[in-house]
Amino acid sequence: MPEELLRVENLQVEFRSGLTTTKAVNGVSFTLNKKENIGIVGESGSGKSVTATSLLRLIPEPPGIISDGNIFFEEKDLLKLSKKEMRAIRGNEISMIFQDPSTSLNPVYTVGNQIIESIRTHEKISKKEAKQKAIKMLELVGIPSPEKRINMYPHEFSGGMRQRVMIAIALACNPKLLIADEPTTALDVTVQAQILDLMKNLQDEFNTAIIMITHDLGVVWETCDKVLVMYAGNVVESGTVEQIHDNPMHPYTWGLLDSQITESVNNDEPLPTIPGSPPDLSQEVRGCPFAARCPFAQDICFSKKPEMVETEDNHYVSCHFQTKDKRLDRKEQQNDRAIVKG
Amino acid sequence: MGKYIIKRIINMIPTLLIVAIIVFLITRMIPGDPAAVMLGPQASVQEVEKLTEELGLNKPLHIQFFDYIGNLLQGDFGNSLTYNQPIADLIMDRFPNTVILAISALIIAIMIGVPAGIISATRQNSILDYTVTTISLIGVSMPVFWLGVMLVLYFSVNLGWFPSTGMGSMDEGFFTFIRHLILPSLTLATIPMSQFARITRSSMLEVVSQDYVKTARSKGVREFIVICKHAFKNAFTPLLTVMGLQISSLLGGAVLTETIFSWPGMGLLIIDAIEKRDFVVVQGTVLFIALIFVVVNLVVDILYKVVNPKINYSSNKGGTS
Ligand SMILES: Nc1ncnc2c1ncn2[C@@H]1O[C@H](COP(=O)(O)OP(=O)(O)O)[C@@H](O)[C@H]1O
Ligand SMILES: [Mg+2]
Numbered sequence A: 001m002p003e004e005l006l007r008v009e010n011l012q013v014e015f016r017s018g019l020t021t022t023k024a025v026n027g028v029s030f031t032l033n034k035k036e037n038i039g040i041v042g043e044s045g046s047g048k049s050v051t052a053t054s055l056l057r058l059i060p061e062p063p064g065i066i067s068d069g070n071i072f073f074e075e076k077d078l079l080k081l082s083k084k085e086m087r088a089i090r091g092n093e094i095s096m097i098f099q100d101p102s103t104s105l106n107p108v109y110t111v112g113n114q115i116i117e118s119i120r121t122h123e124k125i126s127k128k129e130a131k132q133k134a135i136k137m138l139e140l141v142g143i144p145s146p147e148k149r150i151n152m153y154p155h156e157f158s159g160g161m162r163q164r165v166m167i168a169i170a171l172a173c174n175p176k177l178l179i180a181d182e183p184t185t186a187l188d189v190t191v192q193a194q195i196l197d198l199m200k201n202l203q204d205e206f207n208t209a210i211i212m213i214t215h216d217l218g219v220v221w222e223t224c225d226k227v228l229v230m231y232a233g234n235v236v237e238s239g240t241v242e243q244i245h246d247n248p249m250h251p252y253t254w255g256l257l258d259s260q261i262t263e264s265v266n267n268d269e270p271l272p273t274i275p276g277s278p279p280d281l282s283q284e285v286r287g288c289p290f291a292a293r294c295p296f297a298q299d300i301c302f303s304k305k306p307e308m309v310e311t312e313d314n315h316y317v318s319c320h321f322q323t324k325d326k327r328l329d330r331k332e333q334q335n336d337r338a339i340v341k342g
Numbered sequence B: 001m002g003k004y005i006i007k008r009i010i011n012m013i014p015t016l017l018i019v020a021i022i023v024f025l026i027t028r029m030i031p032g033d034p035a036a037v038m039l040g041p042q043a044s045v046q047e048v049e050k051l052t053e054e055l056g057l058n059k060p061l062h063i064q065f066f067d068y069i070g071n072l073l074q075g076d077f078g079n080s081l082t083y084n085q086p087i088a089d090l091i092m093d094r095f096p097n098t099v100i101l102a103i104s105a106l107i108i109a110i111m112i113g114v115p116a117g118i119i120s121a122t123r124q125n126s127i128l129d130y131t132v133t134t135i136s137l138i139g140v141s142m143p144v145f146w147l148g149v150m151l152v153l154y155f156s157v158n159l160g161w162f163p164s165t166g167m168g169s170m171d172e173g174f175f176t177f178i179r180h181l182i183l184p185s186l187t188l189a190t191i192p193m194s195q196f197a198r199i200t201r202s203s204m205l206e207v208v209s210q211d212y213v214k215t216a217r218s219k220g221v222r223e224f225i226v227i228c229k230h231a232f233k234n235a236f237t238p239l240l241t242v243m244g245l246q247i248s249s250l251l252g253g254a255v256l257t258e259t260i261f262s263w264p265g266m267g268l269l270i271i272d273a274i275e276k277r278d279f280v281v282v283q284g285t286v287l288f289i290a291l292i293f294v295v296v297n298l299v300v301d302i303l304y305k306v307v308n309p310k311i312n313y314s315s316n317k318g319g320t321s
Helices: A046-054 A085-088 A112-122 A127-140 A158-170 A187-206 A216-225 A241-246 A252-258 A301-305 A331-341 B002-029 B034-039 B044-057 B061-073 B087-122 B127-140 B146-157 B175-208 B211-218 B223-251 B255-260 B266-275 B279-305
Strands: A003-019 A022-031 A037-041 A064-073 A093-099 A177-181 A207-212 A226-231 A234-241 A307-310 A316-317
Touching: A003 A046, A022 A046, A022 A064, A022 A234, A037 A046, A037 A216, A046 A064, A046 A093, A046 A177, A046 A207, A064 A316, A093 A158, A093 B211, A112 A158, A112 A226, A127 A158, A158 A187, A158 B087, A177 A187, A187 A216, A207 A216, A216 A241, A226 A241, A226 A252, A234 A241, A234 A252, A252 B044, B002 B061, B002 B279, B034 B044, B087 B127, B087 B255, B087 B266, B087 B279, B127 B175, B127 B279, B146 B175, B146 B255, B175 B223, B175 B255, B211 B223, B223 B279, B255 B266, B266 B279
Parallel strands: A037 A207, A037 A226, A093 A177, A177 A207
Antiparallel strands: A003 A022, A003 A064, A226 A234, A234 A316, A307 A316
């Protein structure tokens, strides 16, 4: 029986400025077991980063506010912890790495200083011991001659090496959960693969669960057990990697899958994209948030928000036309597109 | 680094030479015959002529100039006729007084201005932020002489807490010394304090939303350390620039403040010398102030390197793999 590590229930995050309220995250729920990997995918602006940063309660307040929901981490209700208790979790039990390694390390301190700081924030050990540990971490993430590199500044490292340093910082206190917000997006393709490999290897060693945020489904297929598809602050579909890969249900997920680069795609053909753009999150949407861009949308889609429905074991989708007895035909959409192109 | 410093010191020479030329020309262009002004209206024509000759003012301008530069190169700043003292001694008499005033003003400005700016930035758009922003805006536009006079009126004349003029010597006791120091320091500190608050606030605002600040928070670091260690050091460069300029000008003597409070520093010396047309003193002190500026400038440039490891003066070893 897998042990539950994190349970997020109906998370709602808003940004309030003046008279407008932007609902960046609108009722996200999911669970994550120990040592499990979950991928969060979706176009940019769909609320992936806000969801992730909310887990550590690090969204800027004001203007942000977690207006509703629960976050249970092991036995603890994170939204009820004091600031001090929350700090004891950050970097210790839950760590985070960010998209752009060129800005996520502090340029005026050596990488050693930054790793040691993380260690000494949570462990009562001497500077010397912490330094030894930092060197070991650098070695573990594949940085050559770590004794020398530890005294260097971030600008003396390449992008990939900096992301390795970030991983070293994040894993230094052996967290139970690592949140990786597009950890490879800013890197060269060859380096991307190395970083992903590294993360996979380290996960085995550290027994960490990972929340992998990405807009690259390829990364999800390679690294994750579960997937959460987000659109405009909502989860529109969730399930295991196999379910989402082999049997995607939501028209938005289809759009994402179709716009992936695959080997079979004919190079002459431009990649299909999802027409239109995400809705303005500061406006109240009555129906399905994707309706305006959905090729299958009917009247009901604009007037009533669809419920999350379990269509097979642990595979959830929120669409009026995807229930146990109603099914859309994905082929139809692809045929439509062929006609448009033809 | 050493090489860089030597290069910079050599580069100071032309700067100082240009200042020397400009000061020389300006002192010769001030209307009124220095000899006549020095001797006063009762002096006879013969006396004035005699003094003119003693001062060398009857020689052609270029000869005067080469005499002046020649003396400077031998370390001779000349002698003051009104004070009957070598300029170097005069400066060394007055400069410590200016330093005392400058340092205490600077301490006030830094101790209040910088934290105010940091707090203001971390609580952007709060009442506290508006208060700091408003006060510091008033502060930078405050006429110093008016402020000085108001402080004297209130604290010396009305309340009698502090003396209104002069400098207390240490011999009269530390307390007397401090009492004399407070009003002039406050007056002098107002503008730099407000400026530091404004610069600190704006550069902190740029920095607090950076990713590395978020990284620090995500490590569980205390907010106080996030702000003071991670954010502030990155926001420090613009502040350092402004501080350098302020330190130079404070050390150069606060003309207005020293005049209001009769503080026997460099500022008062210059004003006095200009009034008495003691052009030798004017030349010497202005050149000395220029020297302070270039030295402080150099120190600031070296400090940039300490604050920001990306600046590399000694070699152009770039990033490795
Ligand atoms: N600091 C902020 N202030 C105001 N709005 C924000 C802020 N951060 C994010 N948002 C809003 O939240 C939405 C979702 O952002 P984000 O989670 O970064 O998207 P993603 O990571 O999926 O690309 C954005 O469209 C934006 O409107
Ligand atoms: Mg994002």
